[in-house]
Amino acid sequence: MPGSSSYDSREPAKTSRLHNFKHAFTSFHAFHEAIVLKSSTSILVNEDLLPSPPEKQTWTTWNFFAYWWSESWAVSTWSIGSSMIALGATIRDAMLVVVFANILSAVVICLNGRAASRYHVGYPVLSRVMFGVFGSYFVVILRAILGIIWAGVQMYYEGQFISICLRCIFPGWNKIPNDIPASQQITTQTMVGFFLAFLFTIPFMFIHTTKIRHLFTLKSVVLPIAGLGLVIWSTTANGGVSASKLVDPSVKTSSVVFAWGIVSQFNSVMGANCALLVTVPDLARYSRTKNAQFYGQALALPLAQTICAAFGIITTSAVKNMYGTAYWNPYDLLNGILSESYSSRSRAGVFFASAAFAFATLGTSIACNITPFAADVTCLAPRYVNIIRGQFICLIVAFAIVPWRIVATANGFLNFLGGYSIFQGPVVGIMIVDYFIIRKGNMDLKDMYSLSADSRYSYFHGFNLRAFAAFVVGFLLPLPGFAASFGYNIAPAATHMYALGWVLSFVMGSLAYLAICMIWKVRGGDGVGETFEARVVGKDDQHMIIDGIVSRPARQQEQELAIVVGEKGCNSISNV
Template identity: 60%
Template sequence: MAPPSDFTFQQKVKFAFSSPKHFHQAITLESAKSKYINEDLVPSPPERRTWTAWSYLAYWWSECWNITTWSLGSSLIALGLSIGNALLVILFANILSAIVIVANGFAASHYHIGYPVLARATFGMYGHYFFVIIRAILGIVWAGVQLYFEGQFISVMLRCIFPSWARLTNTIPESQGITLQVFIGFVLAFVVTIPFMMIHTSKIKHLFSVKSFVMPIAGLGIVIWATSANHGVSSEVLSTAVDKSSTAIYAWNIIAQFNSVMGSNSALIVTVPDLARYSRKPRDQVFGQLLGLPMAILCAAFGVITTAAVQNMWGEAFWNPYDLFNGILDHTYSSKSRAGIFFAALVFLFATLGTSIACNIVPFAADITCLLPKYVNIVRGQFLCLIISFAITPWHILTSAPTFLNFLGGYSIFQGSVVSIMLVDYFLVRRGNLDIGALFDGSPNSKYFFTLGVNWRSIAAFVVGFVIPLPGFIGSFGTVTVPLSASRIFYLGWELSFLCGGIAYWILCLLFKVPGQEDCQRPFQNMVHDSWVLPDGETSDGASAQTPVAEYGDYEKRIEPGVQVNMV
């Protein structure tokens, strides 16, 4: 049993550390009814469906403002694209991403369950663990990288406050790949992030509302300063001389960059169910997400304009915002520039924090909740993600592991098929119908148990999805020579993975029916049910005990047992 609920915080701490048995009792979640169930895995109760259409619009609009998007134009312009054409590539890639994101959030917004639980229907009660684990690992790595970026901005802010900051003696060996200033900023970034880990995903939406307001103002201020100081944009200085005599080579380079934008969005595409599950109404996630992401073109345009102006003035292109801020302070360390850079670095710090929470910390928390439901919920998972991401010393990844970074950059070929397989399973195979009770039933009789707990059809389709661009992916490391055709196929990596994986799964399901497929003749019939029950072990007489979904709801406002919950 857990410590009594009327204990104070100090009493609970004393109880937890009084003995190993009490410690185990203290960390065990009361809501963990089985290895498939706890309070953050079951469908979100009405109290947690707090995200409106504005919430999603603010989220995606705010997510457009980040380091990656600001710097996105650099690789495109280096290929010889004009600024206009580069921005068009970014725009259309984000439009496609937004459409897929809305589709992938459809099931979550109707049934109010996240990615780990939805994956059970597609990959099986045991098979889904593999796809949860690989997403959790990526979340840890990128959370660490984003924490390192936050440290960079804090270091810039400290430089604005203390003139001697840049002259601080660096006692860290150069081989470590980090300076003392940035390391201090990294530690402070860890401390600054801690309070946000206490906020549940259903309540974090306000962070993005603030970010969606302050980040464009900061970006506009940087652009105004750059163009004023340069007396114009000077876009011609970013033009790169490229041989366009071969239309095929030039076209394939553009395709590769389109794919790179899709790849950078691939984590967001997979992650969206963990946010869409908290939608107040299903249509809220549609309009908010469909309109928000394409606006990334504005942040990319600001990055291009600023970089062009600065390069014309100082002869150096600062694509990363923190390099830009340090460059400005190097050239002009006046009180006015220090105040402006301090504000800009503070806003970018806040923006990077928001990106890390949404794209890395929240997904990891959902994944680890699925893996350890007896001990971990969303809030505990967020703290765990922060601690591990701090411990992996992410600057080593950025400075000493180019091969690993290349792997992360091409990893989208594995994520594209995961999304398409789940979409095909939900819309075409299940026709919008999920059995909520079966998603939490690990018995061999469950319709989502498949064969030994694994849906072999989805696993086979997943392999088909990534195996086609795989040779080009291997060739991208430079250690193996592959044919030009293989490289070009890899240029379409995410798109091919998405199409081939989904088509393969659809064909396999036509040839080999999945359990329960015959119950889905009427589209979306299950979404009107309002009396879902979840398996809760066995009763003393051996019968299957069941508990209404409502009983697993918000434990701060516990719903009385037996109350029905409308799932839509």
């Protein structure tokens, strides 16, 4: 009847979740229907690929600050001074490298997060603008590989801290017979810790990115307190810092070799941050305001990493003076304390420190690996994968790759992971140049979800050949040095270019993309485009509706639009 409500009171009530769960396993068809996401209306769309609606724009300046502050408190940051001081660098030199590398990281993060905070779309959608609607799959997979491997490695590290906690509780923990063959590169104790780490991670996989921010707030308080406790204990027990014990002037080589060594360590810090430099849009899309991600991220990373690295150096130097061994790695340090003194006091202190580091490692894995992986793989199978499901996929695969074998035996593979930053540098460089210089901040939101050949992001059959050419140029110069890390002999100049690694690939990729786009102009590269302050305002079983204000700078006109995401993508526009 015209004008009547579509709701019929005679319709049966919604069935319970338990009933739906049981029904899903009654047949293959029922199972398929249960896992299909109703919000996915094309291969480019589901609820986590669309612009974040206002209720999901929950990250404030404090949340971004807490995220980067907490992410910086990690095992790798604690021990970051070890390689630099091993070169013969002074503690001052090591700290300056950490400070300036993280200032550069913070600048890149803020720049790359700007577009996402404005359009509220994540990395897999934003990369369609630079690499094309199909070319974006390549850079997403490139990032996902790194995420899933390090998720497993971080879970292995977390398991080691859990094993230390159990050693504190049970005096006979290290005496448990180890029936696992030595060829498996793991002991019974560490295996138990790894399995418990897997179980402890599961509940966090149910939490969406918009709500997981509270985890980082908690971590930003817990681990600094634990780190400060270790500093106070070590300096009190030692009667001072004894920083001179760490520095051995005899290991310092010629000025040239030393200088390139410091450059290499600068690049290592950038490489450790490289994955998040690329995928920061997956967080910035939830920014409550355009500037929340900027103010929250600008200070947290350099400040927190500097303090954490300083704590690691102070503690290691004091403990070396007491025990005669430089325990750079925190789990080696905590095990060393127990080996020196297994008193009730030391057991209690080590237990709480280990628990804090285990929790911190869990947070780092979620922040750096699981959440970015989940947000990005949604674009690979949007009919079936959202962020929550992606997190479970990452956790299960990370568990299955037996990461202890990677850590223990695959030195070449670890070298590959260390050099992976040369492939990430050009990507973030291209994204920043494209947004700020080529398009001057103007993007067409509807074309990010369009499969039409007329879409400005379809390029050549869905691939932006300019971006891929710049990507190759970016990693080409440091590539020979990357090959040398596997044992190949190359010229010293190639080794030096590899020492510049991320920085060189970032600069070359950026300049190459700018030059190519100056010659071979992209559509919308004149700074005239449609800019959206977008939000999802409604949805039903068939569509999601986005509305916003569209600004056309060339004509200084504004009009309100509703974009209906249908079966062929985001291609229907009507005046509201």
